[in-house]
Amino acid sequence: MNLMRFLSFLVLSIFSCMLSGRATAALPQGFIDQVVLQNNIWTIKGWACQPYLGSAIKVQAYLNNVAVGVPINTNQPAEVAIHTACGTNITSGIKYRFEIALNSISSLSGQSIKVNAVGPGGTVALNRSNQFGLPSNSQTPDKVLAAANRILLIIAHQDDEILFSPFLGRYCGSKTCKIVTATNDSVRAGEWPVSMGKFPAQSSLGGFSWNSPNERPSVVLSKWNNEAASLGFINMNNIIKLEIDNFRPDVILTFDPRHGSSCHSEHRAVGEAVRLGVAAYTGTNFPDKSKLFFLTTRRVDGLTENGSPYTALVPIAPIDKNSVVYSANDFISTAKGTGWEFLINLMRTYPSQFSLASVNAALNTNSLERTTAFQRVTNYSPTDSRYTDAYLYDPAFVKCPPW
Numbered sequence: 001m002n003l004m005r006f007l008s009f010l011v012l013s014i015f016s017c018m019l020s021g022r023a024t025a026a027l028p029q030g031f032i033d034q035v036v037l038q039n040n041i042w043t044i045k046g047w048a049c050q051p052y053l054g055s056a057i058k059v060q061a062y063l064n065n066v067a068v069g070v071p072i073n074t075n076q077p078a079e080v081a082i083h084t085a086c087g088t089n090i091t092s093g094i095k096y097r098f099e100i101a102l103n104s105i106s107s108l109s110g111q112s113i114k115v116n117a118v119g120p121g122g123t124v125a126l127n128r129s130n131q132f133g134l135p136s137n138s139q140t141p142d143k144v145l146a147a148a149n150r151i152l153l154i155i156a157h158q159d160d161e162i163l164f165s166p167f168l169g170r171y172c173g174s175k176t177c178k179i180v181t182a183t184n185d186s187v188r189a190g191e192w193p194v195s196m197g198k199f200p201a202q203s204s205l206g207g208f209s210w211n212s213p214n215e216r217p218s219v220v221l222s223k224w225n226n227e228a229a230s231l232g233f234i235n236m237n238n239i240i241k242l243e244i245d246n247f248r249p250d251v252i253l254t255f256d257p258r259h260g261s262s263c264h265s266e267h268r269a270v271g272e273a274v275r276l277g278v279a280a281y282t283g284t285n286f287p288d289k290s291k292l293f294f295l296t297t298r299r300v301d302g303l304t305e306n307g308s309p310y311t312a313l314v315p316i317a318p319i320d321k322n323s324v325v326y327s328a329n330d331f332i333s334t335a336k337g338t339g340w341e342f343l344i345n346l347m348r349t350y351p352s353q354f355s356l357a358s359v360n361a362a363l364n365t366n367s368l369e370r371t372t373a374f375q376r377v378t379n380y381s382p383t384d385s386r387y388t389d390a391y392l393y394d395p396a397f398v399k400c401p402p403w
Contacts, residue, residue, distance in 0.1 A: 026051045028117035029085070030059075030096075032128040033368060034318040035113060037142065038327040042134060044100040045368060048074055048126055050119035052087035054094065061100045062114040065130070068105075071118060074098045080305050110136030110321050133321040140324045141293050141374040144251050145171045148291075152249035153179045154240075154274050156266035158188040158205070159353050161195060162346045163261050163313065164253060164295060166328035166339025167372035169199065173333065177201035178247050182208045182224065182270045187352045194349045198336075204243070213264045217257065218403050220269035240277025248285040252278065256294035256375070258387040259316065263400035275377065292377040296323050296387065300369065300396045301361070309361040312369030314396065317386035322379035328370040340370045 030048030037043075048059050058071040076097035083090045100115065114129035145151060151171060153164060161168070161179050171177070177199055184205040196203045208227055211220045225235040233239055244252075254274040260267025271294060278292050297313040304310055315325045328339040336342040344362055347354045382388075382403075391397040 026053075027121045028057055028119040028124045030115075030117050030124075030126040032113070032115055032126050032132055034315060034325055034371070035132050035134065036325045036327050036371060037140075038099075038101075039330055040142075042102040042105055043327075044102065044113060044115060044132075045098070046115060046126060046128075047078055047082050047097045048115070048117035049082070049086035049094075049096045050117075050121050051085070053119060053121075054088055054092070056095050057117055057119040059098050059100065059126075060116045060118060061102065062116065062129075063102070063105075063111040063134075065112070065114060068102060069100070072098065072100060105134065108134050108136065108138045108140070110134060128319060131319045133319075135324055136321055137376065137379075139376075141167070141376075142324070142326065144291055144293075145175070148250035149175060150247060150249045151175050151177045151251050151253070152243065152247050153177065153201075153253045154182075154243065154270060155179065155255065156182050156260075156264070156270040158185055158192040159195070159346075159350045160255075160267065161199070161201075162343055162350075163297070163299070164372070165199075165343050165346050166313075166330075166332070166370070167326050167374070168253065169336050169339060169342040170330075170332035172199035172201050173335075178203065178249070180204045180206065180243055182206045182266065182273070183210055185210075188350065191350045191352060195346055198342075198346060198349065202247075206239075211265055211269075213262075213266070214401055215265040216401055216403060217260075217265050217268035217272060220265045221272055224269065224273065236273040237277045237280040240274055241281055241283065244278075244281060244286045245283055251291040251293070252286070253293050253295065253374070256296050256380075256387065258382060258384070259298060259390075259400050261295055261297060261313075262299045263398060265401070268400070268403075275380070278377070290376060290378045293374040294377065294380060296320075296373045296375045297325075297371055298390070298397055302396065304364050304366075308364045309357070310364035310366075310369075311358065311362045312365045313371055314369050315371055315373040316390045316397065317384075318373075320375070320386060323373050323375045325371050325373040327367075328372055329367055339372070340365075 028050045032046040056074040060071040078096035111134050112130045113132040115126045179201045208224045255267040255271035257268050257271035298316045300312045391399045
């Protein structure tokens with residue numbers, strides 16, 4: 001819960017109580033944080049309370065404004081900011097967060113999601129109700145990858161695969177995976193094979209130039225196109241064509257060019273290179289170009305309530321019905337454990353990049369911020385403000401340099 005959101009709810013709580021003249025008459029309040037596919041079940045996550053009531057309240061889910069399931073009590077611990085907005089102390093242990101599993105959903109059709117909070121003070125639709133929704137395309141990334149035989153991941157650097165690992169790790173092993181980088185770092189060269197063995201995956205390292213993380217991605221891509229031309233490939237489109245023809249993937253994953261998960265110029269440039277290369281591809285070895293997916297989670301570094309650092313992966317546009325958010329806490333295999341445990345394990349394979357403190361920072365991440373999210377290329381818009389300007393609605397994100 002960010003500071004601006006917290007302050008607005010705190011003011012609302014106090015104002016409601018002043019108007020009511022008695023604490024228990026205040027209207028309920030709360031927020032839908034995300035809709036995530038968790039253990040193959042669509043789950044609504046958020047929080048609700050009736051300010052100063054001092055107890056859990058009931059929440060009810062709706063799809064297209066029709067009630068589904070039965071009301072449940074808020075049932076998950078809440079952080080300090082939520083307790084403050086609800087007029088209680090965190091030491092009270094009152095559970096204001098909730099998880100509602102939509103067990104009855106067998107098909108996806110873009111249904112809108114609403115959650116009502118029901119308390120002695122009345123019934124209120126939580127903030128973001130009917131803004132969230134289930135994906136409108138039943139061919140979600142998990143279903144596409146489950147049906148695939150060959151999966152290609154194209155990234156900028158050795159260690160970028162870590163950002164994809166909580167999701168991709170469940171498929172590599174039973175599928176044939178290949179991970180390709182645009183650059184090659186001699187320091188990471190000895191660590192890279194260890195990571196590839198943990199997926200497991202075939203691999204290929206490029207030799208394109210390194211650039212400042214804060215460079216404009218268009219400048220990086222222009223340099224790479226010139227380097228490709230000097231090698232006889234004309235431009236990056238032909239490099240992507242070569243990778244497709246050599247591997248014959250059923251599905252391709254890469255960074256979202258709008259933000260690259262961390263605003264890194266080379267993350268964004270490689271995502272755009274893949275997008276353009278797939279669009280220009282005229283061969284027969286990737287017949288369904290819609291099976292290109294962009295990673296839409298953003299890396300966030302911050303501090304927990306007790307001051308411990310943490311590293312998180314947060315869906316940048318959680319209310320987008322055309323993106324799918326996956327829980328990284330899901331168990332993915334006996335050898336790898338949960339998706340987040342797999343991510344931590346991969347971080348440990350790169351001691352040149354991640355200190356013990358960095359690994360511990362990832363271990364401190366709360367459940368809500370352990371996600372992997374993807375968007376299909378057919379839903380991609382380079383100017384979608386939910387992705388390009390996410391910093392405006394959530395200060396956890398930073399503004400990326402312009403293209």
